[in-house]
Structures are given as structure tokens and as C-alpha cells.
Amino acid sequence: MARRRDLADQQRRLSAATWSVLAERGLPGLTLRAVAERAGCTTGMVLHTFADKQALLVHARELLHRRTGQRADAAQAAADSPLEALRAVLFQAASPTEEEREEARVWVGFLAAALADPVLADLHRDYNRRFVTRVRELVSAARPELGPVETADTSTSLVALVEGLNTLACVDPETYGEQAQRSALDAALAALDTEP
């Protein structure tokens, strides 16, 4: 035998580098050379860790999904009531701070890549539906008196609102800053009380 490597750690570091490059230079700037430079290695090492560029992309996409999922879990667990849990999950999914706005830019990059790549498109759709399901359960817990159709409609609406806030915060963080995002979400959640 000879020297052994920590494959999982390499994958994590390379995915993080992918993410970083994607946030900084956008989708056109995402090259294997740029990722390697950011990770402090060479393209040879990158392609020994991942079979090809798409495998790297897919892994980075899954990393992003796990990251957002864990943050959502934490926000959900820290809340006192179902309604507050819903509010917390939605708010952290939007992009209030610069750190999350970076994530949002990465998200947009993957979204654009998914338009031309069926594999990434499947992942994106899958993750989105999982988020809708999570929100639906939170809505159901917060407002159990709602019927199933109303619950589903409310959930897709809330997810769409969060998605839009993310997207808009990417290009116009001045108009769509933390304050604007909070009041948008608060208004949507307030409507949950008065609507029926």
C-alpha cells in the first residue's frame, strides 16, 4: 500500500471551492482551473477526486442542499411555536445578510446551469419540492384549521415569495434588503391569520 487520502474531505473542500467560485465569478467563471486554484491544488487532483466537471457540480449542489437544510432544521428547532418556526424557516431561506446572499448567488448559478443540464434540473426540482413539503408541514402545524388545498396553495405561495426575495436580493440588495424581506414575509404570514 501507499499513501491514503481523505476522499470525503477532498470532496468537501472542492465543493466549497466550487461554491466560492460560483458566488464570485458566476457560472461562466466556473472552470476546473478556477476551482483548483481556489482549492489550492491542480486540475489533475480535481479530476482524480471527481470523474468530470458535472460530478463536481452535482456534489456541490448536494452540499448546498445539505447546508440550507441544516440551517432550516436549526431555525425550525429554535422556534417556540409552529408559526414562529414557519417564520424562522422562511426568513433564513431568504437572503437577509451578505452571507446568505452569497448562497443565493450560488443558487441562481445552479438554477441557470439546470436549464441546460437535465441532471442538475432533476436535483433542483427535487430539492425544491422537498422544501415545499417542509413548508407545507409547517403551515399545517401553524394553521391546522386550513383545508388541504388551502394549505398546499399557501405553501407554494410562500416558497415562491422566498424564492423571489432571494433572486431579487442577488441583483438589487438595496431595494431587497433585510428590512424589505422581513416585512414581505410578515405581511404574507399575517394574511394567514385574517384570510379565512
Place this chain on the structure above:
Amino acid sequence: MARRRDLADQQRRLSAATWSVLAERGLPGLTLRAVAERAGCTTGMVLHTFADKQALLVHARELLHRRTGQRADAAQAAADSPLEALRAVLFQAASPTEEEREEARVWVGFLAAALADPVLADLHRDYNRRFVTRVRELVSAARPELGPVETADTSTSLVALVEGLNTLACVDPETYGEQAQRSALDAALAALDTEP
């Protein structure tokens, strides 16, 4: 003198080709050769009409803006009441049908390109703010009793919802079909009545 060309027509045709390629092959597939092939000419002609690729992109971006603006004008003019005008403008800005979903994919492509291109980012932000202004005026006309802050907040929220519906319809038109979009917008507009 020698043969004269219709510069404006060429620009229009090339922009349409740009748009078409962008919708079909996504941002990575948007090459000068692909645009030229779609437009039925050569790259030489493309670069005689536009100085470089970015000029072509900028012109196509402006074309898209004019297109959506005109459609919004038409929807607004055809409505009977201010509230219906607001509803019509928002609904057509979302992506109910396949034709508009193609536009939404182009939109996402430009959005991703804007993350790496300051010129396109400026355009995108500018156009977005113009749309927010349009919606704000419609909200003000539909609900004149609202204060300026509430009007502004409502407008940014509605725009974010539309933007989110567009984005999500790109990758998951099954979940975010015409029906889901309509009920999401109707719910948001119904909240306009009951909220204050």
C-alpha cells in the same frame, strides 16, 4: 455608394436569435456561432452589426425589456378597474403558458449573466426597479387608502412573488403551473382587501 442595410432590422433579428438560443440551450450554449446559425448568417455579420458579444447581449436584454413592458402595457390597458389592472399585469408577468415560460428561462439566463457582468447587472436592476414602480402605481390606484410605506412594501412583495413564480416555473412547471400561479396571485391580492 454601395448597398445599404437595414441596421435596426438586423439588430432585431439577431436579438431574437440570441433570445431563442438562450431559451433553448441556456447561458452556456449562447455562442456567437449559435446565434449566427439561428439567424441564418455568419459570425462575421453578427460582429459587423454588434461590436462584440456583450453589445449583442445588452441589445437582447433591452429587447426583452421592451417586450415585457409592452405586454404589461397591453394587460394594463385592457383591464376594467385598477385592481383588475394590477392583477392582469402581475399575472402576465408570471409564466402561465409555455411561451412566457420561455421568456422566463431567458430571464433567468440574463440574471445569471448579470451576476458576473456589471453592465448587465445595472440593466437588470434598473428594469426591476421600473417594474416595482409600475406595480406601486397600480397598487396605489387600486388601494388609495394605503399609506406610502404600506404601498411600497406591498409592491415589493408582489414583485417578489411574481419573480419567484417565474423562477420556479422554469424548473418545475408541474408544481408551478398556471393554476398554482393564479391562486398564489389571487391570494396575495385578496390579502390586499382584508389586511388593513
Place this chain on the structure above:
DNA sequence: GCGTTACCGTAACGTACGCTACGGTATGAG
């Protein structure tokens, strides 16, 4: 009808990409 000239297609340039083949190197086993 003829020359001039604006126009556009052709071809190729340099560059950067994804990817691969190979050789050097460090590290664990004996």
C-alpha cells in the same frame, strides 16, 4: 453599364476550456 464602395462570408488567429497520459513523490507495509 460601369466603377466605386459599403457590406458580409471565409478563414484563421490566439486563447482557454475539459480532459488525459505519464512520470515523480511521498507514504505505509515488511
Place this chain on the structure above:
DNA sequence: CTCATACCGTAGCGTACGTTACGGTAACGC
């Protein structure tokens, strides 16, 4: 200590990109 081998850096392959230079071609003034 030594050898074998898993690992990764180096170099370069083929390809496709944006861009440019130039020559052929078609149309307008006279």
C-alpha cells in the same frame, strides 16, 4: 531501511470559443 504503490502535479491533447483580417460581391450614383 527498503520497496511497492497509491496519489497527484505537469504537460499537453483536441476542441470550441471570441475576435480579426481580408477578399469577393452586390448595389447605388453617374
